[in-house]
Structures are given as C-alpha cells and as structure tokens.
Amino acid sequence: MSKDSQMRAAINQKLIEMGERERLKELLRAKLVECGWKDQLKAHCKDVIREKGLEHVTVEDLVTDVTPKGRALVPDSVKKELLQRIRAFLAQHATL
Amino acid sequence: MKMEEVSMSSLDNSKLEGLAQDILSDLVEDACLGLCFEVHRAVKQGYFFLDDTDQESMRDFEIVDQPGLDVFGQVYNQWKNKECVCPNCSRSIAASRFAPHLEKCLGMGRNSSRIANRRIVTGNNTNNKSESDQEDNDDVNDNDWSYGAEKKAKKRKSEKNPNSPRRSKSFKHKSRPAQAFMGP
Numbered sequence: 001m002s003k004d005s006q007m008r009a010a011i012n013q014k015l016i017e018m019g020e021r022e023r024l025k026e027l028l029r030a031k032l033v034e035c036g037w038k039d040q041l042k043a044h045c046k047d048v049i050r051e052k053g054l055e056h057v058t059v060e061d062l063v064t065d066v067t068p069k070g071r072a073l074v075p076d077s078v079k080k081e082l083l084q085r086i087r088a089f090l091a092q093h094a095t096l
Numbered sequence: 097m098k099m100e101e102v103s104m105s106s107l108d109n110s111k112l113e114g115l116a117q118d119i120l121s122d123l124v125e126d127a128c129l130g131l132c133f134e135v136h137r138a139v140k141q142g143y144f145f146l147d148d149t150d151q152e153s154m155r156d157f158e159i160v161d162q163p164g165l166d167v168f169g170q171v172y173n174q175w176k177n178k179e180c181v182c183p184n185c186s187r188s189i190a191a192s193r194f195a196p197h198l199e200k201c202l203g204m205g206r207n208s209s210r211i212a213n214r215r216i217v218t219g220n221n222t223n224n225k226s227e228s229d230q231e232d233n234d235d236v237n238d239n240d241w242s243y244g245a246e247k248k249a250k251k252r253k254s255e256k257n258p259n260s261p262r263r264s265k266s267f268k269h270k271s272r273p274a275q276a277f278m279g280p
Contacts, residue, residue: 049139
C-alpha cells in the first residue's frame with residue numbers, strides 16, 4: 001500500500017511542479033463560470049446569508065453549506081473534460 | 097508471466113482511474129472553497145448585495161450617452177478654453193498650450209535642450225565665420241563627425257550669406273581635393 005501512496009505522492013508532486021495543476025485549476029474555474037455553476041452557487045449563498053444574517057456569516061457556514069452542493073452541481077461535461085486531461089497527464093507521467 | 101502482466105495493467109488502470117477521480121475531486125473542492133472565500137469577503141466588505149439595488153437607484157447610475165458629455169455625465173472639454181497664469185513669466189496662457197509653454201519657459205523638456213544646443217553651436221559658428229577659411233567652412237559642412245553639422249543641416253541654407261564666394265558648391269567640390277593636398 002505504501003508503494004501506492006508513494007506513487008500518488010510522486011504524481012501529485014509532478015502535477016504541481018510542472019504547473020499542470022494550476023492550469024487544470026484555471027480550466028476548471030473557467031468552465032464552471034461558463035456553464036453558470038458559479039452564478040447558481042452564488043444564488044444559493046445569498047439564501048444562506050439571508051438565513052444566517054449578514055453580520056454573522058462565517059467562512060465555515062458557507063463552506064459546510066456550499067461545498068456539497070457545489071460538488072453535486074458540477075455538470076458531467078465539465079467533469080469529463082477535466083478527467084480526460086488528467087488521464088492524459090497520468091498516461092504520460094505515471095511510472096509504475 | 098503474460099497473464100500476470102495483463103492483470104497488473106488492469107489493476108494499474110483502475111488505480112490510475114481512481115487517482116484521476118481523486119485529483120478531480122481535489123480540484124472541485126478548491127473551486128468551491130475559492131468561491132466561499134470570495135463570497136465571504138464580499139459579505140464582510142459590504143459589496144455582496146450591490147447588484148440587488150432597486151430600480152430607481154439603478155437608473156441614477158445608468159451610462160450617459162449625450163454629445164459633449166462622458167459616460168458619467170460630466171462635461172469633458174470645459175477646461176479647454178480656460179486660461180492659466182504661468183508661474184515663471186506671469187503671462188496668461190491658454191490651457192491647451194500651457195504644457196508646451198512651460199517646457200520652453202522653464203528650460204526643461206526635450207525640445208528646449210535641443211534649441212539651446214542649437215543656439216550654442218550657431219553662436220560659435222557666427223563668431224568664427226569671419227576668421228575661418230573657406231576650407232574650414234567646407235569641413236564643418238561636409239564632415240559627418242562634426243557635432244553641429246547634422247542638426248544644422250536644415251538651417252544651414254537659410255543662414256547662408258548670398259554673397260559668400262561658396263555659393264556655387266559644385267565648383268568648390270572639384271577643387272577641394274587639390275586644396276586639401278596642397279595644405280592651407
């Protein structure tokens with residue numbers, strides 16, 4: 001099992017060092033804005049804020065409320081595209 | 097051996113797939129957190145509900161599209177015809193001419209130094225003209241290394257004395273090499 005986690009750690013490191021993780025992040029962000037995910041989630045945030053009160057909202061409130069919904073709302077097409085890029089990277093750089 | 101390899105590769109593939117999913121999951125979580133921080137900051141800084149104002153206030157800030165005004169409704173060429181008093185020479189100058197006037201007046205800026213340099217060189221030449229030979233004048237004119245020659249190339253014609261014996265240049269060029277060899 002440790003060999004496994006070693007490999008994962010190595011891949012993650014490579015991902016970061018080569019700047020690919022940053023690029024993937026930007027790509028994901030752009031796609032999510034494009035497909036309206038951000039606006040959807042922002043609207044949901046407004047509800048949470050109105051509920052909790054503008055003065056009393058904390059980061060934790062938002063995170064606990066928004067993150068699961070955010071995960072669920074990511075469209076499949078976006079997931080597919082990102083996965084494709086990630087798989088391509090792994091195919092190139094994963095040594096087993 | 098081969099069968100083992102095949103099963104190994106399928107295992108690896110599922111591992112890789114799992115890894116890819118995990119990486120995606122991390123990225124999505126990053127995006128969500130990013131949004132949370134953005135929203136939280138907007139809430140605390142007070143600009144989160146900014147685009148929810150009522151219709152009336154929205155109308156107040158609409159883009160202005162009239163001639164003579166900028167998008168904020170301000171008059172933008174109102175200062176063109178105003179006059180300013182120069183702090184140096186105390187003259188009243190039009191606003192649009194004020195900056196160039198200051199440049200000349202204070203003796204700063206690119207053009208002022210050029211003009212000053214030109215005046216210095218001209219001053220030197222007019223002082224020396226009576227003394228120098230025709231040959232020296234030729235050298236000043238034709239020699240590319242001379243400092244003043246390039247800058248004064250245009251002005252030279254207007255400063256030429258119509259009565260000077262140098263008027264016909266072609267004649268001079270023919271005899272010049274001979275002169276140079278023969279010395280002063």
